[in-house]
Amino acid sequence: MIAPTVRQASLFPHLLFPHWLPVAAARPAMSASWWQWVASTDSLTSRLTVAGGTKAFRVQLLRQTIGLPLRDEALALGIEPRRYAWLREVALCLDDMPWVVARSVAPLSQLQGKGLEGLGERSLGSWLFQQPDLVRGPLYATCHQPRFVAEQSASLLDSVWGRRSVFQHSGLSLLVQEYFLSTMADDLGLPSR
Numbered sequence: 001m002i003a004p005t006v007r008q009a010s011l012f013p014h015l016l017f018p019h020w021l022p023v024a025a026a027r028p029a030m031s032a033s034w035w036q037w038v039a040s041t042d043s044l045t046s047r048l049t050v051a052g053g054t055k056a057f058r059v060q061l062l063r064q065t066i067g068l069p070l071r072d073e074a075l076a077l078g079i080e081p082r083r084y085a086w087l088r089e090v091a092l093c094l095d096d097m098p099w100v101v102a103r104s105v106a107p108l109s110q111l112q113g114k115g116l117e118g119l120g121e122r123s124l125g126s127w128l129f130q131q132p133d134l135v136r137g138p139l140y141a142t143c144h145q146p147r148f149v150a151e152q153s154a155s156l157l158d159s160v161w162g163r164r165s166v167f168q169h170s171g172l173s174l175l176v177q178e179y180f181l182s183t184m185a186d187d188l189g190l191p192s193r
């Protein structure tokens, strides 16, 4: 594959981007404003709450079930594709306007005793970032649209940037995939890429 020039990467990222790139490799195609969001490693819930100002932050649970992960999700978690997993899809909303949609995946066999099944509309981040031994793996970025399963998630598919990483905590590997929507760009005056 011939390496794209910075100009090509910024003009036609969809054509030149493999699905997931290490976040630093995606930087030439990303504005500085978006880099601040996509490359951040602290809690997205906290950042959205602050950025939203007086807007009310809410986690809208779109779907939470047991099912088979997508092939690239299983690869990211280092599990067999045919292994059942905990699947969670949410929209992170400010004043009921979705700014981010997220899909998280964890191997079912690793969930015992973690209490994640009862998370409901509490933010996964509020649980994750309380774990003292939490380790976050490298961040990857994409400009491709998310592949969600829940119908209402699919209708939200207007992602500007996506990112994902694997969190490790006491024997649990949790893949968290977050897609920043154009509604967030509009509300915060962020660039289109």
Ligand SMILES: C=C(O[C@@H]1C=C(C(=O)O)C=C[C@H]1O)C(=O)O
Pocket (backbone or CB within 6 Å): 042, 043, 044, 045, 046, 059, 088, 089, 090, 092, 100, 102, 103, 104, 122, 123, 124, 125, 126, 128, 176, 177, 178
């Ligand atoms: C990982 C975090 O949790 C957020 C909340 C999620 C949820 O409730 O399912 C999913 C992804 C995150 O954007 C975070 O706040 O950084």
